[in-house]
Amino acid sequence: EVQLVESGGGLTQPGGSLRLSCAASGFTFSSTWMDWVRQTPGKGLVWVSRISPDGSTTRYADSVKGRFTISRDNAKNTLYLQMNSLRAEDTAVYYCASDIGTYWGQGMLVTVSP
C-alpha cells in the first residue's frame, strides 16, 4: 500500500520557521519526482516546490523562492520542506505529492499567526 505521511506542521509566528517531512512507502521513492502543493482553506491548489529523484534539481514558486528549501533523503524515503521567514500568507494545508500527483499525503496544516 502506498503511503505518504506528513509531519512537522503547526502554529508559528511571522518570521518563524518550520520543517515539514513526508515519509514515503509502497513505491520507488528514489525514482520519483516529488512536489509540495499547498491549499488555503476553502481555496484552490497552489504548487510550491519540486525536486528531482536524485535531489540535484529543485524548482520553487516565486512566492517562496529564497525562503523555502526542498530536499530529500532517499535512504530514508523522506521528502522535506524547510520553511523560513514565514508569513501570514503561507498559512495553508501543505501536501506532498508524487510526480503527476499519482499519490498524495493527507495534508499538514501550517498556521502563521502572531
Added chain:
Amino acid sequence: DIVMTQSPDSLAVSLGERATINCKSSQSILNNSNNKNYLAWYQQKPGQPPELLIYWASTRESGVPDRFSGSGSGTDFTLTISSLQAEDVAVYYCHQYFGTPLTFGGGTKVEIK
C-alpha cells in the same frame, strides 16, 4: 506562467446525467516531441487530498470508474462524467505539468441537482 482557466465554477447535475467541465491553458501544453498533453484532472472531496483521475489529458488512472473521461489537446481540455453518481460530488481541478511553475485551474464544484 501557464494560466489554467476552468469553467464553470460550479454546476448542478441530476443523478445519471452528464457533467462536463472545461479547462483552457494560456499556452499549448502539448509536447510535440512525444505528442503528449501534460494535463491532469483531480477530484477532491472535503477534508481529503486530491485524487488523480486522468493524466496525459485522456489516460484514466487505475481504479477510476470509466464514467470519467478526459479529452482535448493543445490548449482546450474537457473532463466528462458520463452518468453522475452521488459519490461524484466534489471539486474537480485541472493541472498542467508541462513546465514550472506547475499550475492548477481554480476548481469546479459539482453538485447534485
